Amino acid sequence: MAKNEDPSFVMFSTAHIMAGVVLCLSIFLLFILKQKRPHQLKKSLLLERFFALSLLIMEVLYHVWMIKAGRWDLSNSLPLELCSISLVAAILLLWTGNRHLYDFVFFAGIGGALQAVATPDLDLSYPHFRYFHFFYTHFGIILTALYFTWMKGFGPTFKGIIKTMVALNLLLPLVFAVNIFVHGNYMFLRMKPIGGSLLDFLGPYPWYILSLEAVAILMFVSLWLLFRKRAVIEEKLWS
Template sequence: MNEPFVMFSTVHLVALSVFLAAVILLYRYRKKLRVAPINAKRFERIAAISLFVIDGLYYLWMIQTDRWGLASSLPLELCSISLLATILLLWTGNRHFIDFVLFAGIGGAFQAMLTPDLDMNFPHFRFFHFFFTHAGIILTGLYYVWVRGYKPTFKSVVKAFIIINALVPAIMIVNWLVDGNYMFLQMKPVNGSLLDFLGPYPWYLLSLEVVAFCMFTLLWLVLRQWRIDSANGSKEK
């Protein structure tokens, strides 16, 4: 029987270390990836397929094990929406998806990886699905800045923030209809998360708005340091 997942256990720290190594390697080899656009496009589509397949297998697993339900299994969590945007971005190259992936995706996925709402431990399939998909969201956002030369602006921050808030009313209605807790709009996750530091319900929702906007802005301030000249790949800060 699979043991329950324990936050900041050895397997959790190893998973975070592997993810950090992937980030470092992406940055280290950004110039080599940048000079081969045809191979890059093939790589992007392979990445999109891998994320789509593993997420599809996750839904099949939930159905097979009678875990699927309207109240908890619809792709309405922030990271589920970000994963869909990530797959579409990688497959189509449509840059309308970048801002959401870059800020909402990275912000949500990073918090999720630090404090996972996860009931299955290594080596269960769900463990690999969780870390693979969340890492995929973050690495895709960084890839489009470091390799593809996307230059995020403060307008990008505002755009991502507005999109999230536009989604909230619809998701709250779904929560009410199916007695769900998508995007943790009804209650905090039971296994603990960063939301525990933001006050009781419903005030943590307002605190979360402030935290999200500050996190998006911080991401923008960090990522704007990489000003890549997409024409020759020679200009960086």
Template sequence: MSYSSFFGRSRDADFSMFSASHWIALASVLVVCLLLFGCRFALRTRRRLRLSVRLLLAVILLSSEAGLQWWYISQGIWKTDSSLPLELCGLTVLLSAIMLLTRSRILYAFLYFAGIGGASIALLTPNLVYPFPHFRFLLFFISHGAIILASLYMTWVEGFKPSWKSLAFTMLSLNLTAACVWVANSMLGSNYMFLMRKPSTYSVLDYFGPYPYYLLVEELFAFVVFLCMYLAFFWLPERVRSRNQRMNRLPY
């Protein structure tokens, strides 16, 4: 493999969604998530190991964004209307690193939903043109996988939990963020967060109707995804646990 085919701007082929390399990348992210889940008890009892994992994840997140910016500059294509970290996943990369370094519950309340939900959708339908083993392909899946791992770490190891207030806070924060990014788009002539038009590659937005209606459908879709994330992984298990505890206290 030549340097240009790994790192260069040009490419011989385009990324193919749900190709073998895409499935392998998704499976790799899933395996690492399961490994973190399996190690959660060991991490809880080892302070230095917890700190090492938090710092490692933060370094991966910050390095992925630095690597992306370095690639833009090295290829002579860095532009204010396309290279700033103003996409949702670009923002959550940086916020996830800060959350890990500071153990911020406020950032966690936002990132559990927006980070995991947004990165998961991005992994399933990547806005990506470079195929494996290009640098951009590897960077995309590493950074988005690390976003998910950051919030899962805070949940499984540090014991953080979202709440109904977290869901409302996330929706409010997303709308405020979108408003700020819309202003930036208007000033820069950009399309960050796809607020001005849909991406050129296939995405879930293709099912949400034309502009600007897809923005409203996207917000409803985000709310439903976040709601399911809370109900399935927190509200329902807690209800089942409480019910079992009540049943165990009943006299026979």
């Protein structure tokens, strides 16, 4: 358990706002760097794998910390949250460049990580390791998706939305079964997070799960339209 002197995380506190500022600056920097265009980034493989390893190491260290702190438990420590699954997909995407993984990381990864950053399910704050782990890994998911979009020439497709929704709905019953077996609440399929989240606006249990499906589709389509339109404009500018 956390020691009494460990800082508690407060939503919309200075530590939370500063994390949001860092994310915005990171996205802006990546947006500026995209002007180099993919054909000038052929030697980026080393950078991609270094970032993948940093995300993997950070996640491994998190589990080591949980074990040492007596926090690791089957009911809440398995990598079965949406962002945990997206993190694994992002690491594999950085290592392999697989197009199918890109679709999942772009839609489910960005959607889930943005929600998590906006309303973190987090109990420890700056300067605790857990604070850095939480935001580094969630930022990593978002930045990986944008990196492959802006730097590598990948782009979201409507077919990618369908594939992501199918993948998510195949995962749901499996995660729900694990929840029952280990008395967990992975992907918040048994109850909403106690600390409050965007799920509070989607109705009571279990209806918020159906509402979340609709929100996911709306968010995925919005991301597709936003980046699809930008890709078309940029293609005309560079042609």
